[in-house]
Amino acid sequence: MAGPYGAGRENRRDLWVSGFILAGAITLYALPTRYQTPLRDFVRSTVLRPLFAFQGDIARERGERAALGDVRAQRDSLFAVSAAQWGLAQENRDLRGLLGLRERTPADFVAAELIPMADLGVESTFLVTVGSADGVAPGAAVISPAGLVGVLRDVAERRSQGIDWSHPEFRAGAMTSDGDSYGIVEARRGRFREEDALALVGTPFHNDIPAGTRVVTSGRGGVFPRGIPLGLVEGIEEADTGWRKTYLVRPAVRMQAVVHVLVTRSDAEGALLRDYSAIWAVPAPPDTVTPPDPAQAGPR
């Protein structure tokens, strides 16, 4: 049937043009990642730049409007972790003393605000307001006072994008807080996003992990430092015919509540080798090696 804009030659030309555009779309889809990334960065830094700027303003506004108590609690916890790096040694020692945080291990993080992303294809991703200029790199861990939020994937100069624990590609080397069982934590999608959970897979079949056991990062794999809370075991998901068990884990972090986060710095020497159990008052597993605390070694 002829279209309303004429038949014959014009339709054929339109079909050719359509085929050309479709071929372009397929080429774009099939391009290797190393060619897609510059294109994505170009679109982000040009057409989408005002959107991200607006988003940053909204995030700051949201942070300012958050309940004062929540903000104070988050700030206190984040401050305790990161303050030692900022050269405010004496003031921070006083504050940490007041808050009972004197013995906490100084860490190698930079503070940031988190902006959740939610559109088709960008579910379970987020932006943070720090980038390569702040010393972060792809693969950096993102944590909140409650535990591990996710990991950075794309890092621009002043902004980065990462995946949170509910992303299908999220994986973290994990262990029970007593160091008894090791495995890998991965995401489990619920029927609704509120039902999203984690699963601890690959634990030894002969080890029973009781419900309520805390699961933390194991430090294996070279991505996340050790001792960051991931969640609490809820129960067994499946037992793989005598070889291994999988447990459902209730996540420590609910993304809806996250505003302020810390991101591990890539230029921090040995950050991945440290154990952060003490920050969350998780008893360190017996095989933990604690490096000497420079704050205690130096003059006070």
Next chain:
Amino acid sequence: MTRRWGYAAMVALLVGVHFVLRISLGFGESAPDLLTVALLLAARRLRPSVGAALGLVLGVLRDSLGVGSFGADGLAMTVIGWLGGRSRDWFEGGTPLFIGVYLTLGVWAHHILRTILGGVPVDSSIIGALVIGPIVGALYAAAAGVAAFLAYTSFAAPSR
């Protein structure tokens, strides 16, 4: 302002509102998929090739927000834009009911294409991922699209 520019302004407004609601304000899927609605409404008045090109541009914009499967939405939106342009040859109509059905089917088809191209593993949960939630989302988006369309037609109607 001519009707043509008025229609283009409505489509551009839908695109802008989509990004502001879903990304800037962080409403996520609580907000309707106005990007696909904008493409479908625009494609009804464009040649299929122009609809496909518009779909590619809008899809690449959405792809640029993500961290994986770049180009999947560009390809899905290209196909939807082309089909939207061709739909004028297959179906005539401008009633709210027709627009509503057209938008519902279009948004749903886009979701299916996007999900498959995004590399979702095909298993028993795929039916739920492609049918139940997406249909509700498509109806929601279609309702928003019909509202925008009615607002445009009442605004663009010649005064008596």
